[in-house]
Amino acid sequence: MLISADWVLPIDREPIRNGAVRVHNARIAEVGSLDRFGDLGGVPRFEFPGCAILPGLVNAHTHLSLTALGGLVPPSDFSAWLERIVPLIAGLDEDAMAASATLGALRCLEAGITSVGDVAYGPEALASAADTGVGGVFFWEVLGISASELRRVLQTAEFPLANEAAYGGRTRCGIAPHTAYTCGPDLLRAAAALAREHGHPLAIHVAESPAESRLLRDGSGPLAPVAERLADGFRVPHATPVAYLARLGALDGALAVHCVQLAGGDAATLARHVRGVALCPRSNAYLGNGSPPVEALLREKVALGIGTDSSASNEGIDLFAEARALQTASRSVPASRLVRMMTLEGAAALGIDASFGSLTAGKLADVAVVRVGGTEDPEAAVLAKGGRGTIEAVMSAGLWRVREGRPALSSKPIEAAARRVTEKARAALR
Ligand SMILES: [Zn+2]
Known part of the structure; x- marks a missing residue:
């Protein structure tokens, strides 16, 4: 055609x-x-x-399985939000994750997004997104376990260690150790080593909140009890999140997500280690974390993608709105560069630019x-x-997913299924 x-x-x-x-x-x-x-x-x-x-736009950071949790926890301080959202995530079973991820994939397509860098909790997000028409990299998230449990936990979550591309070369699987405060140093090293060994993409949330920086600087603040509970073997590194994770090898070839709280030298460290950075400005604003330092990252020639993060910490899935938020915060970045971040540069940050991101x-x-x-x-x-x-x-x-501004197939059944997930989570919130 x-x-x-x-x-x-x-x-x-x-x-x-x-x-x-x-x-x-x-x-x-x-x-x-x-x-x-x-x-x-x-x-x-x-x-x-x-x-x-x-x-098709590249949404460099999503949690499609959490789409049905959108709007349940209002904008608030990051640590308070985390405390409220974690039990809701824990309450989602496989069917709820699948319904939620399918809704997320539909919302992506309606917004022009056809590939994602998604944080997944099992096989549901990849299958649901790919069936709906959205490809990309699906990073299995791990946290709160010891390094010796890593392989078993991934196996239980049906992680395809063999790393075969599926869905006509449209999807890949990666590993995402969650953060420096929910994964101990041995687990961070082990996850990076496993990804390297099998050629899997790696992603990690880095330097998102002031609370994270404070914990790693002096061990204080609201994330201290979280690290105590979840990060096996954690010891205060007295370093910035970027410096700490770089020292562990947890940033090598990785997609570093957020990178808002950077200190002098961190942008250069990222440039030496990561494949790219995913910026999520509207999620950062929702959780009171500030704005990512785009100019500093551009000066160091870091590949930048743009992500919407989960619908639970955003007003909705709209990559154009994210790019405009970056433009407002960083006036010197030209429109052409922002459009590139939404497409080819985001694909490069995810390592999928051979298949996605440009009309080539x-x-x-x-x-x-x-x-x-x-x-x-x-x-x-x-x-x-x-x-x-x-x-x-x-x-x-090669298939039309949206025509005349509307989904090509009826989205009503999936909207209804996702609504039931939302209502159940809302009841649990009270
Ligand atoms: Zn995230």
Whole structure:
């Protein structure tokens, strides 16, 4: 099929006015000016006047299995939020996780997102997301165990150690030791070593809250009892979270999530160790953690992706809103760079840029069509106008998932299933 619009933004090269994308066998076959395609015989054509075609967006940090917990715990201080949300997560069984993750994947597609860096608690998130049309990396989370329990716990959670790509090369599995205060030093080392041994991607939440920095600096604050309970063998390192985790080897080749609370030298340390950083500005604001230091990370040439984090700490899944939040906090970052972070740079931070993140021949046929109106600056227009209300169409794996701004298949059954999960969690909250 041939998809055309006023603008095509391939990301790996300059925007193309009156551009088109040819899709064949669920892959991008060709990208260029509409003129050059000529008569393609009976090939189906889809035209989108007043729109820009982008690669499917890359949401670099999600917890899709927690989508149904959205709106239950209001914005609050990070430690207080954590205390309220943890029992709700513990109350989700496999069916609830699957319903919640399917809803999360649908919400992603409605927002133009076709791949994620997801923190998963078992096999449900990957299967639910992939069945719905969302691929990416699914990081099995571990916390609160000793290093010697790691393999057994991953096995119980059905983690595919063999590391085979599935769903037509659309998904990969990774490991996510949760944080420096819920995983002890031996577990952090063991998780990083296991990931390295089997070639799995690695992710970890780093330097998210002032409470985390305080705990690692002098052992005090609200996270001290959490570390006491969950981080087996934890001893106060008297260091920043970045310095501590780097010393343990827990950042090598990893996706470092958040990185808000950075001190002098931390951005350079990240640049030396990580594959990339996932920034989640609206989640950081929701939990009173401040804004990520984008300029410092850019100066050190760290690959940056943008993530929505879980719906339990955000107003909803909208990567454009996240990018605009970064733009507000860091005025010097150009629109073109932010659009790149939402696509190719986010894919690079996750290690999936060979398949996702740009409209390049041979990559997977994932596209987002955004209504931008008449414009001479499509990148600025996409950033200013993009959002849940301006997504015209979304394709993943060569199939239309959203047409005329609505899901191609009815989302009612899954909305109903997720609502039951929400109501059960709400009752538990009281
Ligand atoms: Zn997270």
